[in-house]
Amino acid sequence: MDAWRNRGHTMVGMKLYVEGGGDTNLLKTACRKGFSEFLKKAGVAGKLPRIVACGSRQNAYDSFCTALAKGERAFLLVDSEGAVDNAPPQPWQHLANRTGDQWPKPPTASDDDCHLMVQVMEAWFLADRQTLQTFFGQGFQAGALPAVTGNIETLDKALVYQSLARATSNCKTKAPYGKGEHSFKLLALIDPNRVQRASLWAKRFIDELKK
Numbered sequence: 001m002d003a004w005r006n007r008g009h010t011m012v013g014m015k016l017y018v019e020g021g022g023d024t025n026l027l028k029t030a031c032r033k034g035f036s037e038f039l040k041k042a043g044v045a046g047k048l049p050r051i052v053a054c055g056s057r058q059n060a061y062d063s064f065c066t067a068l069a070k071g072e073r074a075f076l077l078v079d080s081e082g083a084v085d086n087a088p089p090q091p092w093q094h095l096a097n098r099t100g101d102q103w104p105k106p107p108t109a110s111d112d113d114c115h116l117m118v119q120v121m122e123a124w125f126l127a128d129r130q131t132l133q134t135f136f137g138q139g140f141q142a143g144a145l146p147a148v149t150g151n152i153e154t155l156d157k158a159l160v161y162q163s164l165a166r167a168t169s170n171c172k173t174k175a176p177y178g179k180g181e182h183s184f185k186l187l188a189l190i191d192p193n194r195v196q197r198a199s200l201w202a203k204r205f206i207d208e209l210k211k
Contacts, residue, residue: 014049017064019078020121020184021053027180028053034184042192044209049075061095061103068106077205080116081157086200091116115205118153121183122160126152127198128190132167135186139171152198 021031031053039048054060057078067074084094091114092105105114117124125132126148133140144166146159164177175181196203 014073014075015052015067016049016075016077017052017054017060017067019054019057019060019117021055022180023055027184028055030184034187037188038190038192039206039209042196042206042209044206047209049209057101061101064109065106068108075113075115075208077115077117079120079157080118080201082119084116084118084153084201086153089201089204112208115208116201118199118201119155119157120160121187122164122179123152123155124195124199124202125164125186125190126155126160128194131186131190135174135182135189136168136171136177137173139168139173141167141170143167148198150198151200153201 016035018031018035021028032051035051036048039045052063054063060076060078064074064076078095080091080094081098081100084091089111091111092103092109094116095101095103095114096105126145129142129145132145133142145163146155148155168174168177192202192206196206
């Protein structure tokens with residue numbers, strides 16, 4: 001962040017390139033709205049970036065790199081897809097080493113510009129089970145969710161998806177959890193404070209936006 005300020009960039013016109021939104025305009029709109037509402041509640045309202053829903057993680061990275069090459073101010077936000085070492089946070093190293101990504105850090109980027117949802121965005125939902133219960137209503141089985149002792153980042157991606165599917169399989173007014181149908185609606189509703197207490201990477205992301 002400081003490096004950008006030193007190069008004469010400001011928060012004005014900053015873009016946040018996020019993984020998510022699929023290939024349809026409807027989902028991309030839902031993605032932008034979900035992140036916007038989440039960040040406003042997190043206290044970033046006065047510094048809210050322009051959110052760009054990129055669909056695939058590769059497109060998010062490519063779009064981020066293009067923005068930097070044009071001299072634009074940009075952040076990247078993608079799922080980590082696996083466990084990440086927290087000390088110290090080195091997101092570019094994780095993405096460079098991860099099979100399937102192996103993304104080099106752009107020359108003008110820093111670790112402060114790169115942010116991870118560990119291990120997937122849906123893990124954030126498990127930090128706010130009260131909102132999950134209210135959203136899915138009658139038939140929601142909170143006991144099907146994995147026990148979490150303060151740190152959602154240890155939860156494997158597959159376990160997160162499986163547990164949400166089980167917990168919502170018998171809901172009376174909503175279908176079982178579906179990424180396209182529910183994810184961004186839930187993102188707009190969950191409590192960012194609970195997410196930050198349960199995820200050091202989420203807190204890091206929000207703290208950087210507030211700087």
